[in-house]
Amino acid sequence: MAPVRTIVTFGAGPGIGNHVSAEFASHGFNHVILLARNEQRLSNQDAPFVFKASPNVKLDTLPLDLSDTPSIPGVLKKIDDLTQGEDLEVVFFNAARIKPSGVLDVSIEEIEEDFKRADETRTINVSLYIIAQWAIPRLQQLKKTNSSSKPSLLVTNSFLPRVPIPQLLSLSLAKAGQRNMMHAFNLAFGESGVHAGLINVGGVVAPESKNLNPKNIAKRAFAFFEAGEGLDVDINE
Numbered sequence: 462m463a464p465v466r467t468i469v470t471f472g473a474g475p476g477i478g479n480h481v482s483a484e485f486a487s488h489g490f491n492h493v494i495l496l497a498r499n500e501q502r503l504s505n506q507d508a509p510f511v512f513k514a515s516p517n518v519k520l521d522t523l524p525l526d527l528s529d530t531p532s533i534p535g536v537l538k539k540i541d542d543l544t545q546g547e548d549l550e551v552v553f554f555n556a557a558r559i560k561p562s563g564v565l566d567v568s569i570e571e572i573e574e575d576f577k578r579a580d581e582t583r584t585i586n587v588s589l590y591i592i593a594q595w596a597i598p599r600l601q602q603l604k605k606t607n608s609s610s611k612p613s614l615l616v617t618n619s620f621l622p623r624v625p626i627p628q629l630l631s632l633s634l635a636k637a638g639q640r641n642m643m644h645a646f647n648l649a650f651g652e653s654g655v656h657a658g659l660i661n662v663g664g665v666v667a668p669e670s671k672n673l674n675p676k677n678i679a680k681r682a683f684a685f686f687e688a689g690e691g692l693d694v695d696i697n698e
Contacts (some may be wrong), residue, residue, distance in 0.1 A: 464547070464548045464607065465491055465492050465546070465547040465548060466490045466491055466518070466547075466548050466550050467490065467492040467494065467544050467547045467548060467549045467550060467551075468482060468485045468486075468490045468493055468494070468550065468551040468552075468553060469494045469496070469544075469549065469551070469552050469553065469596075470482045470493070470495050470496065470553045470555060470556045470557035471496050471525070471527065471552070471553065471555065471556060471588075471592060472496070472497060472553075472554065472556035472617075473495035473496060473497045473503060473507045473555075474497050474499070474507060475506065475507075476666050476680055477555055477617055477662070477666060477675055478497070478507070478553075478555045479495075479506075479511065479675075480493075480511045480675035480678065480679035481514070481553055481679045481682050481683075482495060482507075482511050482553070483511045483513070483626070483679065484513035484514070484680060484682065484683045485551060485553075485683060485686075486511055486514050486518045487515050490518070490550070490551070491517070491518055491521075491636055492518070492519040492521075492544070492547060493518055493519070493520050493521075494520075494521045494522070494523065494540060494543060494544075494670030495507050495508065495511070495520070495522045495523070496523045496525040496536065497524070497525065498524065498526045498527075498538070499527065500522070500524040503522040503524065504522060504524075507522065508520050508522055519551045521543050522538055523539055523540070527556050527588040528588070530588055530591060533557055533588060533591045533592065534595075534634050536579070537591075537595045537675040539594070542559060548600050548607060548610060549596075549600070549612075550594065550603060550604055550610055550611065550612055550613065551604065551611075551612075551613045551615060551686065552600070552613070552614050552615070553615050553616075553617075553682075554592060554615070554616045554617070555616075555617040556585060556588065556589075556617075577674075579625075583634045585636065585638070585639050586635060586639055586642060588636045589616065589639060589642065590642065592686055593614060593642075593646060594665060596614055597614065597646070597650055597655055598653055600610075600613070600614065600650075600654075600655045601650065601653045601654065602657065604653065604665035605654075609688060610620075611656065611687070611689045612656065613654070613655070613656040613657075613658065614646065614655065614657045614658070614660075615656075615658050615660060615682065615685070615686065616639065616643055616657075616658070616659050616660065617659075618639060618640055618643075618659040618660065618661050618662070618693070619636050619661055619662055619663065620661055620663040620697070621636040621637065622636050622639075622640040622641075629651035636684070639644065640659060640693075643659050643692070644692055647692050656689050657692075658685060658686075658691060658692060659692060659693035659694075660678070660681070660682050660685060660693070660694055660696065661693050661694065661695045662678060662697075663695060663697030663698070664697055664698055666678065670698065671698060672697065673696065673697070673698060674698050677696070681696050682694075
């Protein structure tokens with residue numbers, strides 16, 4: 462019997478999350494787990510979108526608010542239960558909260574909160590770290606038991622760590638921290654066969670965009686996974 466290849470998407474939803482999940486499903490990933498805050502949308506929009514790409518896929522949805530970090534371990538336990546005996550091969554982290562503001566208009570209190578509480582930095586970095594603590598040992602074990610697998614922790618990032626946008630100062634700080642964390646994971650766990658990689662989206666995602674449309678981003682993400690190496694891939698206009 463062929464192994465069950467599983468992708469878990471944290472941050473499903475219209476756009477990148479659903480398209481990447483569907484792209485992997487169309488390339489042989491036969492179990493997809495979608496997580497997002499909006500439980501109704503997960504059932505009514507996100508799951509049907511993936512089913513359309515691959516009608517025979519096994520699909521589960523779980524509600525999860527990544528800003529509620531104490532709730533994350535319990536949800537990870539549910540994923541463990543759903544994936545017993547399966548090859549959990551890809552963990553895709555696709556989460557951000559975009560809050561434009563003037564570069565000097567952000568209050569000190571808000572920036573302090575951005576490093577302490579449920580906001581860009583906590584959502585993007587603390588939740589990513591919790592998920593990495595859970596995922597990386599499983600991905601390492603998969604490589605030991607299935608040498609042909611490509612265990613990967615893939616994260617949607619942007620060009621903000623290199624080219625910050627003044628109106629997105631808080632998000633720029635968070636994305637820079639995320640990039641640093643993933644770089645550390647890449648250095649620490651690459652030799653054990655785990656690919657920790659960033660998918661850098663350099664602009665506004667829109668269906669009419671030549672390169673920054675969700676379908677193209679998903680195709681580039683899958684190609685990056687297939688290559689199985691490198692810290693990041695850049696996608697821009």
